[in-house]
Amino acid sequence: MRNVIRLLGFASLIIAVVSLGTITNAATVNTSLSKPKSVSAVASNGAAVVKWAKAVSSSKFKITGYRVTANKGNWSSVKTLSPALTSVRFSGLTNNASYRFTVASLSGKYVSPGVAVTAIPRGAKLSNSVLFGQPADMFLGAADQQLFAVAAGPAVNYSSLTPTICSIIGTKVHAKTLGDCIIRAAAPASELYLASVPIDRLLSIGVEPQPVVKTLLWADEFNGAVGAAPDSTKWTADTTDGCGAPYNNCGWGNSEREYYLASKNAQDGSSQGNLTITATRQTGSTNYNCYFGKCEWLSGKITTYNKVGFTYGYLESRIKLAAGDGTWPAFWMLGGNIATTPWPGCGELDIMEFKGTYPRTTYGTVHYANSGGAHEYKGGTRDAMVDLSADYHRYGIMWEPEEISFYIDDVMFYSMRKSDSGLVRWPFGPNAQGKDPSFYAIFNLAMGGQFGGSIDPTLNESNLKIDWIRYYSIDGVGKVTTN
Numbered sequence: 045m046r047n048v049i050r051l052l053g054f055a056s057l058i059i060a061v062v063s064l065g066t067i068t069n070a071a072t073v074n075t076s077l078s079k080p081k082s083v084s085a086v087a088s089n090g091a092a093v094v095k096w097a098k099a100v101s102s103s104k105f106k107i108t109g110y111r112v113t114a115n116k117g118n119w120s121s122v123k124t125l126s127p128a129l130t131s132v133r134f135s136g137l138t139n140n141a142s143y144r145f146t147v148a149s150l151s152g153k154y155v156s157p158g159v160a161v162t163a164i165p166r167g168a169k170l171s172n173s174v175l176f177g178q179p180a181d182m183f184l185g186a187a188d189q190q191l192f193a194v195a196a197g198p199a200v201n202y203s204s205l206t207p208t209i210c211s212i213i214g215t216k217v218h219a220k221t222l223g224d225c226i227i228r229a230a231a232p233a234s235e236l237y238l239a240s241v242p243i244d245r246l247l248s249i250g251v252e253p254q255p256v257v258k259t260l261l262w263a264d265e266f267n268g269a270v271g272a273a274p275d276s277t278k279w280t281a282d283t284t285d286g287c288g289a290p291y292n293n294c295g296w297g298n299s300e301r302e303y304y305l306a307s308k309n310a311q312d313g314s315s316q317g318n319l320t321i322t323a324t325r326q327t328g329s330t331n332y333n334c335y336f337g338k339c340e341w342l343s344g345k346i347t348t349y350n351k352v353g354f355t356y357g358y359l360e361s362r363i364k365l366a367a368g369d370g371t372w373p374a375f376w377m378l379g380g381n382i383a384t385t386p387w388p389g390c391g392e393l394d395i396m397e398f399k400g401t402y403p404r405t406t407y408g409t410v411h412y413a414n415s416g417g418a419h420e421y422k423g424g425t426r427d428a429m430v431d432l433s434a435d436y437h438r439y440g441i442m443w444e445p446e447e448i449s450f451y452i453d454d455v456m457f458y459s460m461r462k463s464d465s466g467l468v469r470w471p472f473g474p475n476a477q478g479k480d481p482s483f484y485a486i487f488n489l490a491m492g493g494q495f496g497g498s499i500d501p502t503l504n505e506s507n508l509k510i511d512w513i514r515y516y517s518i519d520g521v522g523k524v525t526t527n
Contacts (some may be wrong), residue, residue, distance in 0.1 A: 077105045077156035080147045085163035090139055092163045095131040099149040099156065109150040113158070116143050124150070137165045140235075169233070172197040172240040176229040179217065179245075181455055183252040188216040193229040197237030203228045209249060219249045226429070246429040248455045258358060258516040262524040265512045270313030273306065277526075278352055281306035282345040282488070285334040294335035297387075300372070300493035301340045303332045308344030308489075312509075321345075321373075321489045321508040323366065340499075345488035350527055353380050353482035354515055357522020360440030360451070361487075362511040363396065367433035370499025371400035372490040373508040375439055377483040379471050388412055388419040391471030393483065395450065396439035400506070401497055403431040406439065408450030408458045412471055420465070424450065424458025436511055442518065445473040445480070482525055485513065 080096035094112055101107045107127050114121045114134050123132050127150075137143060143165070146158035176193040191212075193200040202212045210225035211218045217227060225247040233239040264278055273281070283304045287294040302323060312318045323343035326332060332339040354377070366373045374397045379390030392411035399405070409423030428437070440451040449459040462470050474480055489508040492499045515524055 071111075071150065071153050071155040073157060074105070074151075074154040075157060077149055077151050077154050078102065078107065079156045079159055080110060080149055081159075083145075083147045083159040083161050085143075085145045085161045087137075087143075087163035087165040089168050090137050090165055091133060091135045092137060092143060092145065092165055093131055093133045094145045094147060094161070096147050096159070098127070098130060101151075105151040105154065107149050107151055111148045111150055111155060113146045113148075114143055115146070116141055139165045139167045141165070166235065169238045170196065170236055172231050172233075172237040174200055174229050174231055174240045174243050176200075176243040176245055179247060181248040181250065182217075182219055184219050184222055184249055186219065186252075188213060188218045191215050191217060191227065191229070193243075195231035195240055197240070198231050198234045200229050200231050203230075205244065210247065217247060222249055222251065225249055244429055246427065250456070256518050257520070258518060259520075259522075261357070261515050261517055261522060262352065262354075262526075263512060263514040265317050266311050266319040266510060267317035268311035268313070270311070272311045272313070274309055274311065274319055274346055278348055279309075279346040280349060280351065281309055282347060285339065287335050295493065296490065298490070298493040298495060300490045300496070301334070301336075301499065302343040302489075302491040303334055303339040303341070304345045304488070305342055306344070308342060309346050316511060319346075319487075319510040321366075321487060321510070323371070323489045323491055323506050323508075325504045341491040343489045343491060345486070347378075347486045348484045349378075349380070350484075352527075353484055353525040354443075355480050355482050355523040355525070356443050356445060356518075358440060358442050358516045358518050359395065359485065359513070360438055360516075361395075361513040362436050362438050364436045364507075364509040364511075365396075365398045365403075365433040366400060366489050366506040366508045367403065367431075368400045368500050368503040368506045370492050370496050370503065371398070371433075371506045372493060372496030373398050374486070374488055374490065376486050377441075378486065380482040380484050385471075389417070389471065391481070391483070393441060393443070393448065393472070394423070395441045396452075397495065398432060399496060400433065400500075403433050404428050406432060406437075406452050406457075408441070410448055410460050410465075410472075412465060412467070414465075415467060422460050422464060426452050426455070426457035428452065436509070443472065444518075444521070448472060480523075487513075 078099040080099050082097040085092050085094045099107050110125045112123045112132050144162050146160045148158040149156040174195045179189045204210050204212050205226040209223040227245050228242050230242040231240040285303045286296040308322050321344040326339050375395045377393040382390040394409040397407040404427050406426050411421040414420045442449040447461045449456050
């Protein structure tokens with residue numbers, strides 16, 4: 045019986061609420077009744093929240109509630125609320141349609157004049173991105189180059205971040221002077237899309253070079269079978285941590301953290317053909333010891349020492365660099381006379397050095413001994429504006445008896461002449477007897493050390509991928525020596 049009484053009581057309450065709503069909706073408008081203040085509506089995806097400040101009761105009219113009406117065309121929805129509330133949410137609304145929301149105060153059978161606001165629900169904005177194809181590097185005085193970019197939302201806008209070097213005219217870039225032009229592509233926000241993240245691209249403006257005759261003299265395409273070591277007639281694997289004969293150079297002279305193994309240099313057997321040098325964090329199952337204790341990393345290094353030597357010309361390799369803080373991949377050369385003329389007297393040419401901590405930058409450096417026999421070096425860097433570990437790029441060196449120039453993707457970013465060294469003879473040109481030098485090539489993936497820096501503690505593996513290495517004579521200058 046008690047449950048029946050409760051049910052009857054609940055039913056009576058429902059009837060009372062419905063009756064109140066009916067009475068309220070039919071209430072008489074009274075202009076003396078205080079209206080709600082500061083009415084606003086904030087729309088979202090398929091919904092809107094209407095807010096207001098409470099109306100003030102008077103001795104004659106006590107505020108007993110609020111009525112909020114939503115209208116769109118012939119459709120309407122009415123909500124009657126207690127006097128304690130100052131907001132109400134309408135859901136199930138149609139996006140991109142305009143709604144009118146009216147809020148009025150209630151006092152018994154009276155209703156105040158309504159205060160109306162409008163709002164348009166919107167769906168959640170879609171993310172936006174830009175695909176921006178970097179135009180070719182251009183020469184000063186050349187025709188303006190067309191820019192190409194596609195966005196998910198509104199059309200892309202272009203701007204020059206280096207207006208003294210280049211300008212944007214419509215959708216074309218105009219070269220104004222020599223230097224590095226930085227172009228930004230970005231798509232603005234719209235009703236449906238968020239603004240895109242700006243994409244910056246580097247465009248070098250240079251002087252059109254004089255044509256040269258390049259003749260291929262030697263190459264390795266690394267087209268061996270899966271897991272095969274590089275060609276032993278061309279390459280030798282350096283191993284250990286550098287301590288002991290024949291190296292006698294613990295940590296390879298740079299406090300590096302890796303131990304080199306021949307097995308870490310393997311061809312991948314792909315249709316493109318790559319040599320992969322893999323660096324892996326040493327685990328408890330291995331027991332290689334380094335000059336500082338248990339080795340932290342196992343990696344690979346190969347050289348053409350005593351097998352292939354190069355004299356002048358152009359040497360280039362297509363490489364995908366190793367990702368991760370602390371990686372230190374390099375493509376470089378040393379003088380073939382290193383056994384009799386120790387470093388730095390033998391000379392060193394770093395065609396490409398890379399720090400995983402700064403993934404957009406490549407380094408080109410010339411090392412030599414000054415007139416007092418001490419080590420000196422000069423070099424330059426190139427910010428490619430893209431992550432060099434994300435894709436393949438070409439790194440090259442133009443070596444002439446009096447000048448050495450460094451390239452990435454056919455763009456020269458640093459050049460040094462013999463006169464810059466202050467030496468009468470430097471190791472990259474003829475010696476006092478007129479004999480030309482011979483240098484050998486090296487690929488390696490070092491970890492940490494003085495150049496690589498701190499290694500990411502969460503990094504367990506990184507890969508240096510080499511598509512090919514090719515050596516050319518330039519206008520007949522250049523010689524390869526094989527043993």
